[in-house]
Amino acid sequence: MSALTLQNITKRFGSTDVIRGVDLDVAEGEFVVFVGPSGCGKSTLLRIIAGLEDQTSGHVTIAGRNVDVTPPAKRGIAMVFQSYALYPHLTVKGNMGLALKQEGVDKGEIERRIAAAAKMLHLEALLERRPSELSGGQRQRVAIGRAIVRQPKLFLFDEPLSNLDAALRVNTRIEIANLHRVLGATMIYVTHDQVEAMTLADKIVVLSAGKIEQVGRPIDLYNKPANLFVAGFIGSPKMNFLKGASAEKLGATTIGIRPEHIRVVPAVGEWQGKISHLEQLGSDTFVYVAMEGAEPITVRIVGQADFEVGSTVGLEADVQHIHRFDADGRAI
Amino acid sequence: MSKARSSVARTGLVHLALGAYTLLALFPIFLVLVNSFKTRAGIFSTPLQLPSAKTFSLIGYETVLKQGDFLVYFQNSLIVTVASIFFVLLFGAMAAFALSEYRFRGNTMMALYLALGIMIPIRLGTVAILQGMVATGLVNTLMALILVYTAQGLPLAVFILSEFMRQVSDDLKNAGRVDGLSEYTIFFRLVLPLVRPAMATVAVFTMIPIWNDLWFPLILAPGEATKTVTLGAQMFIGQYVTNWNAVLSTLSLAIMPVLVLYLIFSRQLIRGITAGAVK
Numbered sequence: 001m002s003a004l005t006l007q008n009i010t011k012r013f014g015s016t017d018v019i020r021g022v023d024l025d026v027a028e029g030e031f032v033v034f035v036g037p038s039g040c041g042k043s044t045l046l047r048i049i050a051g052l053e054d055q056t057s058g059h060v061t062i063a064g065r066n067v068d069v070t071p072p073a074k075r076g077i078a079m080v081f082q083s084y085a086l087y088p089h090l091t092v093k094g095n096m097g098l099a100l101k102q103e104g105v106d107k108g109e110i111e112r113r114i115a116a117a118a119k120m121l122h123l124e125a126l127l128e129r130r131p132s133e134l135s136g137g138q139r140q141r142v143a144i145g146r147a148i149v150r151q152p153k154l155f156l157f158d159e160p161l162s163n164l165d166a167a168l169r170v171n172t173r174i175e176i177a178n179l180h181r182v183l184g185a186t187m188i189y190v191t192h193d194q195v196e197a198m199t200l201a202d203k204i205v206v207l208s209a210g211k212i213e214q215v216g217r218p219i220d221l222y223n224k225p226a227n228l229f230v231a232g233f234i235g236s237p238k239m240n241f242l243k244g245a246s247a248e249k250l251g252a253t254t255i256g257i258r259p260e261h262i263r264v265v266p267a268v269g270e271w272q273g274k275i276s277h278l279e280q281l282g283s284d285t286f287v288y289v290a291m292e293g294a295e296p297i298t299v300r301i302v303g304q305a306d307f308e309v310g311s312t313v314g315l316e317a318d319v320q321h322i323h324r325f326d327a328d329g330r331a332i
Numbered sequence: 333m334s335k336a337r338s339s340v341a342r343t344g345l346v347h348l349a350l351g352a353y354t355l356l357a358l359f360p361i362f363l364v365l366v367n368s369f370k371t372r373a374g375i376f377s378t379p380l381q382l383p384s385a386k387t388f389s390l391i392g393y394e395t396v397l398k399q400g401d402f403l404v405y406f407q408n409s410l411i412v413t414v415a416s417i418f419f420v421l422l423f424g425a426m427a428a429f430a431l432s433e434y435r436f437r438g439n440t441m442m443a444l445y446l447a448l449g450i451m452i453p454i455r456l457g458t459v460a461i462l463q464g465m466v467a468t469g470l471v472n473t474l475m476a477l478i479l480v481y482t483a484q485g486l487p488l489a490v491f492i493l494s495e496f497m498r499q500v501s502d503d504l505k506n507a508g509r510v511d512g513l514s515e516y517t518i519f520f521r522l523v524l525p526l527v528r529p530a531m532a533t534v535a536v537f538t539m540i541p542i543w544n545d546l547w548f549p550l551i552l553a554p555g556e557a558t559k560t561v562t563l564g565a566q567m568f569i570g571q572y573v574t575n576w577n578a579v580l581s582t583l584s585l586a587i588m589p590v591l592v593l594y595l596i597f598s599r600q601l602i603r604g605i606t607a608g609a610v611k
Contacts, residue, residue: 052506073512085503089525099511146511158503 001064003028003186004049004154009058011044011210018044019055020210026188026203031180034190035197036207037233042190043158045207049188050156051075063153073102078147079156082163084139086131086146092118093127096146103150113149120182121145121175137168144179157189161196173199194234198222206230228329231256237286237298239323244293246270252324252332259286259300261321264313271315273297275307289315361587368392368580375576392577395568396585399578401556405564410589412474412560413542416481420538421531423482424489425497429519431490432497433505443494449487454480455547465552472555480548485538496530497523532597539597543590561586 004026011019018041026032034042047053049060051072060067067075078099086095093114100110118124121141131139140160147155160176161169177200180187191197197204198218206213206221206229214226218234225231231239239256247255264287273291287299287307297315307313324332366382367375374387381387396402431443454461461480462471470476500523508518524531549563565582568575 047506050506050510052509072506072510077510079507079510081503081507083501083503085501085507087504087507087522089521098513102512146507 001028002026002061003030003063004188005059005061006045006049007059007061009045009048009060010056011041011048011053012056018210019048022058022207022210022212024205024212024215026186028186029184031187031189031200031202032205033197033201033203034188034205034207035192035194035233036213038192040207041210042192042207046156046158046188046190049154050077050079073099076153077156078150078152078154079158080140080143080147080160082159084131084136084143084163086139086142088131091128091130092123092134092142092145095131095142096149099146099150110149113151114145117145117148120148120179136164137172140164140172141175144176148179148183153186155185155187157187159191160189161191161193176200194236198234204234206233208233224331225256225323226331228254228256228325231323231325231331237300240295240297242294242297247324250322250324253327254325254329256323256325257317257321259298260302261318262297262299263316264289264299264301264305264307265316267312267314269314269316271297271317272312273315274312275309278307278309280304280306287313289313291315364580365584368577368584370577372577375580389577392575392579392581393585395575395578396581401559402561402564402582402585404557405559405561406585406589408474408558409543409560409562409586412477412481413539413590413593415474415478416485416542417535417538419478419482420485420489421535424486424534425493425524425527425531426519427486427490428493428497429523432494443490446490447487449483450491454484458547458551462551470552472553472558474553474558476552477548477558477560480552481538481542481545485534485542488537489534492534493527493530496527500526532599535597536594539590539593543586 002025004024006022006024009019009022010017022045024032034045036042044053048055049062051060051067051070055068062075062077072079087098090098096114096117097110100113105113114127115124118127121144123138123141123145126134126138126142131142134142140163143160157176161172164172173196176189180200189196189200201218203215204218204221205215208229213233214221214230216224221230221234225234225239228241232241235258237259239258240262241254241256243254247253271291273289275287276290276296277288279286279288282304283302285301285303285305287301287305289297289299291297299315326332363379367379369383369390369392370387371389371391374383374389378387383389427446431439431446465471465476470479504522504526505518508522513521544562545560546562546566549558549560550566553559554563561582565579565586568578568582
C-alpha cells in the first residue's frame with residue numbers, strides 16, 4: 001500500500017497558479033525529497049500534504065485514507081519546520097509531549113516515548129531546558145524529537161537544515177539519514193539544496209514552476225535527466241550546455257556535458273578557449289574556460305592540476321557521456 | 333562604539349536636549365503638585381515657589397477627602413479604565429489575529445473599515461451614542477463608559493496589533509496546528525505571549541485618554557454614583573469661585589493610579605517601541 005498518493009493536485013492563490021497538476025505516489029518507508037528552485041511550489045505542496053493549506057483541486061491520500069478535509073492533527077503526520085518552531089513557553093519535554101497530550105495518550109506512554117526519542121537524539125540532558133537556552137542544532141534535534149514521539153505515518157520536513165551552519169548541516173543530514181534507517185518511516189523532505197536531495201533521497205521529485213519535471217532515483221536523475229531543467233539543476237558544478245554547430249553535429253539543439261566528462265587538452269581541435277578562472281579545492285580542480293559564442297565551460301579535474309589563467313587550451317569531451325536535448329529542451 | 337558617537341560634546345548636547353524636553357513636559361505637573369500643598373493665598377502670591385512654612389497647607393487634600401465621594405470617584409475611574417483596557421486588548425488582539433492570519437474575502441476592506449476609527453473622532457457620534465444609551469437604559473452606568481471607550485480604543489489597537497501579529501512566525505502557528513492545538517489555544521498560548529510588548533504599548537495609549545476624559549463621563553454618566561475623578565474635580569471649579577486647593581489636590585491624587593498602571597506596562601512598553609528598531 002502506498003503511504004501517500006497525490007492525484008492531480010492544483011493550487012492557485014488569486015490568479016496565480018502555484019501548483020499545476022501534481023500526481024505522485026510514495027511507497028511505504030520511502031524517503032522522498034522535493035527539490036527545486038525557490039518559488040517552485042515545493043513548500044506549498046508539502047503544506048497541502050500536511051493540511052495547512054487547502055488544495056484548489058485534486059486529492060490527497062495518506063496510508064489509503066482520503067484526507068482532503070481532515071485537519072492536520074488527524075492526518076497521522078508530523079512536521080519539522082525550517083525555523084524549528086518550538087513552543088517558547090514549554091520545556092524540551094513539554095514541547096515533545098504536547099501533541100501526545102492533545103491526543104489523550106496516557107502519561108506513562110508519553111514519558112516512555114519522550115525518553116526513547118531523547119535517547120535516540122542525545123537530548124536526555126536537555127529535557128528540562130527551554131528553547132531559548134538551546135543552540136540551533138539542539139533546537140532542530142528537539143523539533144525532530146517532537147515529530148518522532150508522535151509515531152506518525154508520514155514525516156514531513158520543510159527545509160530543516162537551512163538555518164544551520166555548514167558543519168552542523170552535514171552532521172544533521174547524516175542523523176536524519178540514520179533516523180530513516182532506524183525508524184523505517186516514510187519521509188517527505190523539502191529542500192532547495194540538490195546536495196541534500198542527492199545524499200538523502202530514495203526518490204527525488206524535481207519541481208519547477210508548480211509542475212513535476214522528473215521523478216526518480218538520485219543517480220538516475222544524474223545520469224539520465226529528462227530535460228534541460230533537471231540536467232541543469234542536479235549536479236554541482238552545473239552541467240555545461242552548448243548550442244549551435246557542435247550540437248547540430250550530434251543531431252540536437254543543445255548538448256550538455258558534465259564538468260567531469262570534459263578534459264583539458266593542448267590547444268588543437270574543435271573546442272578552444274581561454275582559461276578565465278581556476279579553483280583549486282585540493283581534492284578537485286575546477287577550470288573555467290571561456291569559449292567564443294558560448295557560456296563559460298566548467299571542467300572538473302580530479303586531484304590537483306595547475307594551469308595559467310589566460311592561457312589558451314583545448315577541450316575534449318567523452319562522446320558517450322554527452323546528453324542531447326531537442327528544441328523543446330527534452331532529452332533525446 | 334565609534335569615537336564620533338561617544339564624544340562628550342555630542343552626548344552632552346543630546347542630554348541637554350532631552351533634559352530640556354523633560355523639564356518642559358514635567359513643569360506643569362510640578363506646578364500642580366507644589367501648589368496643591370499651599371494655602372490659597374500662597375498659590376496666588378508665589379505660584380512658582382516651593383511651599384514655605386508660611387504657605388504650607390493640607391487644606392486642599394482635607395477638602396477633597398472630606399467630600400467623601402472621592403473614593404467612589406477613584407474607584408469608578410479605575411473600573412472604567414481597567415475594564416476598557418481589558419476589552420480593547422482582548423477584542424483588538426482577536427480582530428488583529430483574524431486579519432493577519434486568515435485569508436478571507438474582504439480582509440483588506442475589513443482592515444480599512446476597522447482603521448477608519450483612527451481618523452474619525454468618536455465624539456462626532458456623541459448625540460447618537462447618547463440616544464442609544466438612553467434607549468438601552470445605560471445612562472448613568474459605568475457600563476456605558478466602558479462600551480464607549482472600548483469602541484474608541486479598538487481601531488488603534490487592531491491597527492498596531494495586526495502589524496505585530498504578522499511578524500509572529502507562521503511555522504510556530506502551523507506547528508501548533510499539526511500538534512492538534514485549537515485556534516484559540518494557538519492564539520492565547522502561542523501568539524499573545526509573543527506580542528506582549530505590543531499589547532503593553534496599546535494598553536498605555538488606550539489608558540491615558542480614558543483616564544483623562546471629561547466629555548463622556550459628563551454626558552453619559554454624570555450621576556453621583558458613577559462620576560469619575562476628572563469629572564469629580566470639576567465640582568470645585570465654579571463660574572465665579574474656584575477652590576484651587578481642592579482642584580490641584582484632586583489632580584495630584586489622580587496622577588497616582590495612572591502612574592502605577594503605567595509602571596506596570598512600561599517595562600513591556602519600552603521593548604514594544606524599540607522592537608524592530610533595534611535587534
